[in-house]
Amino acid sequence: MAVNNQKKSQIISRQRVAERGEVFTAEREVNAMLDLVANECLRPDSRFLEPACGNGNFLTAILKRKLSELRRKYKNSPYDYEKQAIVAIGSLYGVDIMRDNVDECRERLFSIWNEEYTAHCKSEASEEARQAAKFIISRNIINGNALTLMCVDSEGNDTSAPIVFSEWSFICGNQIQRSDYTMYELLQKKEIRERTLFAQRDEKNEEGGTFLRRYITHYKKVQDYGE
Template sequence: MAKKQIKSKQRVADYGEVYTNDREVKAMCDLVKDETERIDSRFLEPACGNGNFLAEILTRKLGVCKRKYKRSPLDYEKYSVLAASSIYGVDILQDNVLDCRRRMFTIWDKQYKAVCKSMCNEQTKEAVKFIFSRNIVCGNALTLMTVDENGNDTDIPIVFSEWALITDSQMQRSDYTFEQLLKEQEPDKDEQLSLVSDTPSDEGIFLKKYITHYRRVQKNG
């Protein structure tokens, strides 16, 4: 049975919300197949809904982690966290954002339990939940401003966190605001799947940097 593409006619009228079918999601991801299978390749979905594209990308990345590191639970854990940290989404509707975060964590957690079994770590799970809370945000992708409960822009810009493993276990989080970038450049409104630049310092305003063990990134809330 095909999944429903709309939640309500009112949401379509108000927000143009129509979910993309799995077949189209897979076909579009296949256009950048090599990147979807590179663990640290960054993706941004500017109208992510409840995460159809992001879920597919995460599933592909975790599949690569499993093939490469299934014999080493600690390595799998580390690189699966890195895979989770490379995926970003924005949506103007809060229920979509919350659904997307839950969906992404469920996908990650199911695979984590399957590979790591008794070696699963609760801190790591909390770290991944935190990463998704930072990477999947409620906002307006055209202005890169956060929105209120009615979907109206606030005066607070969206902040994205760039994550990178800098040692065997230390993860660096660098926070940037991209407000100025989108004020200066007209976004491609037809583009639904895009890569975040690997050099965000050239594209946004740097805010703060944190370095900690990848299992404890949530300590720097």
């Protein structure tokens, strides 16, 4: 379900409700739901996917909780905070069919991340890390149709491009690995896991989906490899 904050109406327009079923959830309900998985909201690497993310109230609320915990845990280590803040922003995924929602969600996530990052790291904050976070957000928040699992055009109509998510994983020191998978394959794999107690795991399945692209680089350089 799409979400919005309490300062705005729960609907933008009746037309959007009729055409897209867009109804926004109040902030109080968002936090009540997140309290049910409170411990997961504190782990920087615990992944969350909102398939109708709206302008991002669920995702921004989760990010605030993650960053607050990181600030407490790494209050004397800006370097470790920076790395884990990248992990945290890389753990949040969203899809929405409305382009304005996607743009606002991306902006809100980066604004929250950057404000906390700058406040904590102060003079040690780097523009490279900011650009890395912004790039990761652009890869993780997708303008698409979560029902058909396809990206959409400016009118909200399906294109021929599937929704693709990037998995971000630190593998050694400052090196981060990006691995791309289609949303379709990730959901198919999830269904297989739920149905099968013991399954043979080949290289494809071990990664959780069909491999599309992978590279390894310094975590501040992820944006240098383009889309």
